[in-house]
Amino acid sequence: MTDWLAVxxxxxxxxxxxxxxxxxxxxxxFGRLTRLSDGQLRFVGLICVACGVMGWASLR
Incomplete structure (x- = not known):
C-alpha cells in the first residue's frame, strides 16, 4: 500500500x-490539448500509458 501512496x-x-x-x-x-479530437487525445493517452508501463517495467 505504501508503494501506491508513493506513486x-x-x-x-x-x-x-x-x-x-x-x-x-x-x-x-492545456489549451492545445482541449482542441485535439477524441481520437488524437486517446492516442496521446495511449502513448502516456505505454511510456508509464515501460518505465514501471524497467524498475522491476
Missing part, C-alpha cells in the same frame, strides 16, 4: 510542478 505522491508532485513553475506555458499546452 500517487509522485504523480501529484509532477502534475503540480508544471502549473507552479510555468503557468503561462502550462495554460497554452
Amino acid at each position: 500517487l505522491s509522485m504523480v501529484l508532485i509532477i502534475e503540480g510542478a508544471l502549473p507552479l513553475l510555468m503557468p503561462a506555458q502550462w495554460k497554452d499546452w
Whole structure:
C-alpha cells in the first residue's frame, strides 16, 4: 500500500510542478490539448500509458 501512496505522491508532485513553475506555458499546452479530437487525445493517452508501463517495467 505504501508503494501506491508513493506513486500517487509522485504523480501529484509532477502534475503540480508544471502549473507552479510555468503557468503561462502550462495554460497554452492545456489549451492545445482541449482542441485535439477524441481520437488524437486517446492516442496521446495511449502513448502516456505505454511510456508509464515501460518505465514501471524497467524498475522491476
